[in-house]
Amino acid sequence: MLQRLFIVGLWAWCSFCLLTFNSEGADCMGEDIDRLTLAAGVSYPINTRPLQPQEIAGILQEIEKNKGTDQFSQTLEVLLNRLKQELRQTKQAGISLFVIKDDDSSFINNYGEKYQQGVNLSADMRICGKFYDLCPQLKLSHDAVTADLKWGYLSYSKWNTTIQAGRIPHWWGPGHSGAWLLTTNAQTFDQIRVANKQAVLLPWLGRSKFEFILGKLSKQTISYKNNGVDTQKVENPQLIGLRFDCSPNKYMEFGVGETCMLSGRERLKIKDYLQAMFPGGDATTQETTHGPITNRIASIDTTFRIPTNYRWLKGTEIYWEYGGEDCNPNSLGFQFLSAPANLFGIYLDTGTADLRIEYTEDEDDCVIWYTHGNFAEGYRHKGEILGHHMNGKSWWLRTSYPITPKQIGFLEAEMVNDKILSVTLGCLDSWRLRVQSDDRVSIDYKMSPQKHNNSMQIQKKIHKGCKS
Numbered sequence: 001m002l003q004r005l006f007i008v009g010l011w012a013w014c015s016f017c018l019l020t021f022n023s024e025g026a027d028c029m030g031e032d033i034d035r036l037t038l039a040a041g042v043s044y045p046i047n048t049r050p051l052q053p054q055e056i057a058g059i060l061q062e063i064e065k066n067k068g069t070d071q072f073s074q075t076l077e078v079l080l081n082r083l084k085q086e087l088r089q090t091k092q093a094g095i096s097l098f099v100i101k102d103d104d105s106s107f108i109n110n111y112g113e114k115y116q117q118g119v120n121l122s123a124d125m126r127i128c129g130k131f132y133d134l135c136p137q138l139k140l141s142h143d144a145v146t147a148d149l150k151w152g153y154l155s156y157s158k159w160n161t162t163i164q165a166g167r168i169p170h171w172w173g174p175g176h177s178g179a180w181l182l183t184t185n186a187q188t189f190d191q192i193r194v195a196n197k198q199a200v201l202l203p204w205l206g207r208s209k210f211e212f213i214l215g216k217l218s219k220q221t222i223s224y225k226n227n228g229v230d231t232q233k234v235e236n237p238q239l240i241g242l243r244f245d246c247s248p249n250k251y252m253e254f255g256v257g258e259t260c261m262l263s264g265r266e267r268l269k270i271k272d273y274l275q276a277m278f279p280g281g282d283a284t285t286q287e288t289t290h291g292p293i294t295n296r297i298a299s300i301d302t303t304f305r306i307p308t309n310y311r312w313l314k315g316t317e318i319y320w321e322y323g324g325e326d327c328n329p330n331s332l333g334f335q336f337l338s339a340p341a342n343l344f345g346i347y348l349d350t351g352t353a354d355l356r357i358e359y360t361e362d363e364d365d366c367v368i369w370y371t372h373g374n375f376a377e378g379y380r381h382k383g384e385i386l387g388h389h390m391n392g393k394s395w396w397l398r399t400s401y402p403i404t405p406k407q408i409g410f411l412e413a414e415m416v417n418d419k420i421l422s423v424t425l426g427c428l429d430s431w432r433l434r435v436q437s438d439d440r441v442s443i444d445y446k447m448s449p450q451k452h453n454n455s456m457q458i459q460k461k462i463h464k465g466c467k468s
Helices: 002-017 030-040 053-067 074-086 270-277 453-462
Strands: 093-100 118-124 132-140 145-158 161-167 190-196 200-202 206-216 220-226 229-235 238-249 252-263 293-306 315-324 326-329 335-338 341-349 354-361 393-404 407-416 419-427 431-436 440-447
Touching (some): 030 074, 030 341, 074 393, 252 270
Antiparallel strands (some): 161 190, 206 238, 238 252, 252 293, 315 341, 326 335, 341 354, 393 407, 407 419, 431 440
């Protein structure tokens, strides 16, 4: 036991001493960026997350420019300075303590990490650079020490295109409690990602972002008909994803995305990938007898932002994501989303306190979301849903308020199917206490010591080519 504690302690100390900076693999920073862009009236597609360092740097420059003589409230200034510091090189690490009732339990939107019964301790280490982003993790339970890669990928950018390979986190959609296609609820999986490094300006559509991913999920049993004979096999299904996100002006943002689980009766060919992502009107019927075996999910989302800058209300945001389990032809022969699901959200910011409320519903009389007749485990990776964590109806709220001039406290709560699922409270920069149903408790602490002059000089060199 002492040996395991020494190993974890040494790992945490190394994490604390390494120079790291926040990049795309981080936990999105979406809440802060969303709040500041709303108050400053910045037009940028931010619902495809995490954002890259170049994007964040450009957004912060626009926020500084747009706020002009109308100074932000002290709370918004704290958030702005916090984001600036995240882009600089810091010494930081994360340590978490988990108390679990049952083995192989996990927390929602926590990268699908599994914990054993009793007390668990984990330590994260960030190692980032221009061409890589790695986050190895060490976990200690009562009977074992395990190591894993929370995320990690190589990255190369040329012109305005970025190609990445490895385990990459995603969050597609405006929701902050979840999204229909991709979230951080499951573990990251091996994949290739191609996206534009920064949003491009398109006529009528405004600033726009594109994203394509091709990856491989964990093994599961796949059932299908082969020449009329019922057949089963166990293999790793592939996952293809497409996402387009645009912001015509500071008041609106639109997004559309599709993901498709894919397997083949034989070796997959290029035409199978194309058919999977761009099916014809009779694709669903054809795929029951020949061609690729698929499980498609698609969604569209829209966000309306109203930067008011009134004394008691700095901004309001209303958003909606509509998802469908399959793309089936309707009576007119057009592809249409079946088994619809909805996520509605509203956000109010007073400049000091803020409040976000989301309502989610994916109930359908005929279809249970994220399940599929061909894929035994459905839309999952290592047992966890890739999209929204819940089934049924849920209410989720989050509010924050400054408890000191430089510390902002927050409270989150979620109710699923009329039962409290989780309650979380903490401070944005330091700690978080979360209590989840089935007697699961976690305490997270983030170490962020002050920057030193030497590390600041190193950071300027690292980010020399990253400014927009």
